[in-house]
Amino acid sequence: MKLRSDVLSALTVTLGIAFAVQADLGEEPAERSEIGATHAEVSFAGEVLPLLEKHCWECHSEQSAELGLKLDSYEGVMAGSDYGTVVEPGDPDGSLLIDMIESGDMPEDGDPVPAAEIAVIRNWIAEGAAKN
Numbered sequence: 001m002k003l004r005s006d007v008l009s010a011l012t013v014t015l016g017i018a019f020a021v022q023a024d025l026g027e028e029p030a031e032r033s034e035i036g037a038t039h040a041e042v043s044f045a046g047e048v049l050p051l052l053e054k055h056c057w058e059c060h061s062e063q064s065a066e067l068g069l070k071l072d073s074y075e076g077v078m079a080g081s082d083y084g085t086v087v088e089p090g091d092p093d094g095s096l097l098i099d100m101i102e103s104g105d106m107p108e109d110g111d112p113v114p115a116a117e118i119a120v121i122r123n124w125i126a127e128g129a130a131k132n
């Protein structure tokens with residue numbers, strides 16, 4: 001009986017080490033995937049502009065600019081409306097454009113912009129609203 005429990009505890013120790021080694025090995029890929037998850041800068045031309053086209057150009061473009069707000073170019077977005085700027089670089093919470101979308105006021109009479117798409121515009125502003 002004594003022998004058997006010795007074998008068992010030896011097995012337990014061995015297994016314990018095996019698991020510990022496995023856990024150690026497991027750490028590295030986890031760190032790597034964390035680095036991989038660090039997302040690249042949001043591109044205005046590639047990501048933000050297409051969203052504005054889909055949701056906003058009907059009323060905010062060269063053709064039809066409600067309140068003088070043209071969201072069909074970088075210059076238009078940064079120029080804002082007749083009342084002033086709607087994007088504050090680095091400050092999405094202080095940007096009227098985000099406020100209007102998140103409150104559901106814009107697009108006027110349209111389907112609300114999905115949260116994942118708002119996040120793209122938010123991140124672009126947080127990253128400095130670059131012409132990228």
Ligand code: HEC
Pocket residue numbers: 052055056057058059060066067069071081082083084086096097100101106107108109110113
């Ligand atoms: C169906 C037409 C329509 C669509 C689509 C639309 N807007 Fe507007 N927008 C308006 C009108 C009309 C006003 C002015 C009246 C008001 O503020 O409600 C306005 C005002 C605004 C203002 C306020 C400007 C200021 O200085 O007061 C912002 C910002 C804005 N829109 C952003 C957007 C964004 C961003 C989108 C797309 C997600 C969008 N709008 C889509 C019609 C529209």
